[in-house]
Amino acid sequence: MVREVMDDAQRDPLVGNVTRHLRNGVSTAVRERAFQCWKNLDATTGGRIADAFA
16 A cells, blocks of 8 residues: 555655554554565555654
8 A cells, every 4th residue: 555555645644653653652663564564565664663763
């Protein structure tokens, strides 16, 4: 769905929502697994989420 249905305007809030939730008390180990999961779903979106923590 992220790759084939959503456009960039729809992905922006998704990235923001996921990033906010991962910042809210999530351990580093869980956060790293989440980054990898998102990168497996869509490399660009997953990269954007991970980059928000760089």
